[in-house]
Amino acid sequence: xxxxxxxxxxxxxxxxxxxxxxxxxxxxxxxxxxxxxxxxxxxxxxxxxxxxxxxxxxxxxxxxxxxxxxxxxxxxxxxxxxxxxxxxxxxxxxxxxxxxxxxxxxxxxxxxxxxxxxxxxxxxxxxxxxxxxxxxxxxxxxxxxxxxxxxxxxxxxxxxxxxxxxxxxxxxxxxxxxxxxxxxxxxxxxxxxxxxxxxxxxxxxxxxxxxxxxxxxxxxxxxxxxxxxxxxxxxxxxxxxxxxxxxxxxxxxxxxxxxxxxxxxxxxxxxxxxxxxxxxxxxxxxxxxxxxxxxxxxxxxxxxxxxxxxxxxxxxxxxxxxxxxxxxxxxxxxxxxxxxxxxxxxxxxxxxxxxxxxxxxxxxxxxxxxxxxxxxxxxxxxxxxxxxxxxxxxxxxxxxxxxxxxxxxxxxxxxxxxxxxxxxxxxxxxxxxxxxxxxxxxxxxxxxxxxxxx
RNA sequence: GGCGCCGUGGCCAAGUGGCAAGGCAGGGGUCUGCAAAACCCCGACCGCCGGUUCGAAUCCGGCCGGCGCCUCCA
Numbered sequence: 001x002x003x004x005x006x007x008x009x010x011x012x013x014x015x016x017x018x019x020x021x022x023x024x025x026x027x028x029x030x031x032x033x034x035x036x037x038x039x040x041x042x043x044x045x046x047x048x049x050x051x052x053x054x055x056x057x058x059x060x061x062x063x064x065x066x067x068x069x070x071x072x073x074x075x076x077x078x079x080x081x082x083x084x085x086x087x088x089x090x091x092x093x094x095x096x097x098x099x100x101x102x103x104x105x106x107x108x109x110x111x112x113x114x115x116x117x118x119x120x121x122x123x124x125x126x127x128x129x130x131x132x133x134x135x136x137x138x139x140x141x142x143x144x145x146x147x148x149x150x151x152x153x154x155x156x157x158x159x160x161x162x163x164x165x166x167x168x169x170x171x172x173x174x175x176x177x178x179x180x181x182x183x184x185x186x187x188x189x190x191x192x193x194x195x196x197x198x199x200x201x202x203x204x205x206x207x208x209x210x211x212x213x214x215x216x217x218x219x220x221x222x223x224x225x226x227x228x229x230x231x232x233x234x235x236x237x238x239x240x241x242x243x244x245x246x247x248x249x250x251x252x253x254x255x256x257x258x259x260x261x262x263x264x265x266x267x268x269x270x271x272x273x274x275x276x277x278x279x280x281x282x283x284x285x286x287x288x289x290x291x292x293x294x295x296x297x298x299x300x301x302x303x304x305x306x307x308x309x310x311x312x313x314x315x316x317x318x319x320x321x322x323x324x325x326x327x328x329x330x331x332x333x334x335x336x337x338x339x340x341x342x343x344x345x346x347x348x349x350x351x352x353x354x355x356x357x358x359x360x361x362x363x364x365x366x367x368x369x370x371x372x373x374x375x376x377x378x379x380x381x382x383x384x385x386x387x388x389x390x391x392x393x394x395x396x397x398x399x400x401x402x403x404x405x406x407x408x409x410x411x412x413x414x415x416x417x418x419x420x421x422x423x424x425x426x427x428x429x430x431x432x433x434x435x436x437x438x439x440x441x442x443x444x445x446x447x448x449x450x451x452x453x454x
Numbered sequence: 455g456g457c458g459c460c461g462u463g464g465c466c467a468a469g470u471g472g473c474a475a476g477g478c479a480g481g482g483g484u485c486u487g488c489a490a491a492a493c494c495c496c497g498a499c500c501g502c503c504g505g506u507u508c509g510a511a512u513c514c515g516g517c518c519g520g521c522g523c524c525u526c527c528a
Contacts, residue, residue: 009458030528043528073526157524161456204526226528231457233527257459258528260521294477295467299460300521307466310478317477320491346468354468358476365493372485372493425487432489443490450491 001057001348003050003222004298006230006253007154011350014054014252016221022060024216025051026250028208028225028233029065029111032092033073037273038288038303039259040096041103043226045289046256046297046351048105048392050222053347056390064215065108066208067093069115070201075190085191086115099276103285104394110215114207117214118193121202124210124244125182125195133243137173139185139198145178148239154253155231180236182206205236212249213241223250227257260302274303284398286319287312293353293391312398314361319395321364322385324371325447326378332370334380339363343387353391360387401453409440413449416442 002011016023027047030040051061069089078085093111100107114121125141128134133147145151145159152158162178181203186192192199212220218241225234234253241249261274279288291311295301339359346355363384370377388395400406412431419428432442439454 028528031526036528040528046528071526155523156457158456162524224528227459228523228527231523232525256528258522290477291466299467302466304466306478310466313479314477317491324492352468354477355475358468361476368492369494420487423487429488436489441490444486444488445491 001053002350003252003254004350005251006234006255007250009156012252014221016059017219017251019059022062023054023222024220025061025063025222025224026208026212026216026220027063027065027108027223028229029067030096031068031071031073032089032096033071033077035092035275035277036096036099037275038279039226039273041099041276041279041288042259042292042301043256044100044105045103045292045392047224047254048103049293049353049390050224050254050351051106052390052392053351057344061109062216063106063108064110064112064212066211067111067113068204068207069093069113070191071204079189089113095277099280102280103276103288104392106392112211112215114202114211117207117210118202120214121206121210122183122193122195124213124240125206127244128182128240131243133240134182135175136197137175139200140173140181141183141197141203142174142179143182143236143240143243144175145180145239146176148243150242151178151239152235154235154238157231157235180205180232182240205233206240208233209237209240209244209249212237213245218245219247220250222252222254224254224256227255230255256297257300260300261304279308281399281401283308283312284315286315286393286395287398289392290315290318290357293357296354297351315393318360318364318384318388318393319397321367322381322388322395324367324377324381326376326381327371327374329374329376332367332373332375332377332380334363334366334370336380336383340383340387343390347390356387356391360384360391363387397452409435409451413442413451417449420444 002013004010005012014023018024025047027043030036047063051063054061067089070085074085074089078088081088097107125134128143129136129141132144134141134143152162159178183195183197183200183206184203185197186199186201190201192201212223223234223237238249287308288311291303291308292301294311294314301307339362343356343359346352346359349355363380367377367380367384370380385395412435416428416431419425419431435442435451436454440451441454443450443452
């Protein structure tokens with residue numbers, strides 16, 4: 001398949017460095033200092049679909065997603081709340097993973113955490129110092145950007161352009177304003193680990209270089225994350241890793257566009273976030289995945305109630321087509337191989353999920369038509385379920401929000417069915433209308449009456 | 455200011471040189487006791503201007519409008 005590579009700006013064929021060992025994919029996770037929002041969920045779904053597709057095509061995938069469980073924000077937040085950093089991080093990691101599970105995102109092969117890799121980080125930094133790419137200053141260690149001429153190649157910036165906007169902190173003893181911290185000397189009351197430069201903790205970017213190195217190796221196939229990480233995070237990662245190994249770090253850099261919320265990006269700093277849990281409670285996993293997949297991962301999608309409603313209706317349509325009982329008639333003839341091929345071609349072309357989804361919707365329409373004609377649609381439904389699975393759709397009924405009301409609704413439906421059987425339509429319709437006002441939609445089918453929440 | 459992205463029917467969104475996918479919503483039908491679901495039918499000439507070409511939504515130039523990154527952020 002081909003994927004757009006941020007570094008070269010081109011669609012590049014995915015050619016695993018070590019095909020037998022599988023595709024090595026490192027996706028930047030999050031810093032667990034607050035509750036994960038739907039933007040994180042979008043990223044998770046995008047890379048989950050990439051991973052599922054690769055596996056469906058017969059690749060083994062080694063998928064690593066990290067947690068940066070020590071950093072400034074985490075320290076600040078933990079102090080403000082009066083809890084330990086470890087507890088705060090654990091709470092948010094747990095919440096995130098639980099939400100991913102609800103979203104039907106396959107667990108990564110490994111979820112490394114920074115605090116588990118301190119010795120490796122120290123060793124990595126020592127290697128950089130030894131090669132002249134880093135230097136110690138007052139207990140801090142900085143990466144010497146000027147020693148790495150290729151700096152800026154990922155984000156397509158030149159060092160001189162960056163210099164103007166570089167942040168200058170008088171407390172730091174950098175040789176150059178562009179240099180960034182690999183190791184930060186401990187301040188009073190901060191957690192720290194021993195190092196050749198005295199007690200301290202890792203800077204923000206070094207952990208990903210180190211964890212990718214130790215979980216996947218010197219060179220990886222795919223490095224991914226949100227577009228906001230291109231600069232400085234991934235730029236710095238490349239510099240650190242390539243300065244040490246002298247080899248290209250990742251073959252393809254994949255970045256998803258950021259989710260928008262009413263015109264602007266959703267971010268913790270703007271405070272305009274919707275938590276994953278809220279969205280899942282309200283619309284369910286398939287609606288969210290359909291929402292994400294209906295636009296290309298590199299085009300910013302805007303989260304809104306209307307968009308989620310539309311996605312929910314679409315997902316429901318797929319579910320019903322995939323699961324409706326097949327009539328016992330003559331088999332429905334469809335060009336299943338060609339449909340499968342169109343789906344595959346769309347996915348191989350830079351993970352074009354909107355086009356892939358369109359194939360599923362066409363398949364759903366064909367199945368529904370076949371069913372209306374009394375044909376046996378089992379084979380087509382099997383394909384629809386298979387392809388929906390590649391996109392990670394659960395095809396399950398969204399959870400009922402009013403679980404406790406269900407038995408009473410069932411009872412009303414039962415009574416109404418008896419009234420209909422007795423042709424007492426006025427009363428039966430009254431029950432249906434009243435339930436409708438309460439947000440319960442009834443559907444009479446030859447097999448009986450079903451209901452769902454509107 | 456620098457780097458980059460986007461502007462396609464009411465809403466969302468594919469398409470990057472040859473008669474504009476798909477979803478949602480809407481209208482008209484079929485089916486249904488009536489509904490719902492499902493199925494059938496209906497809707498855009500692609501921000502504006504100019505250029506290249508036999509031919510452009512698709513390439514080039516300019517303009518207008520929206521957005522992201524350049525600072526912690528998926």
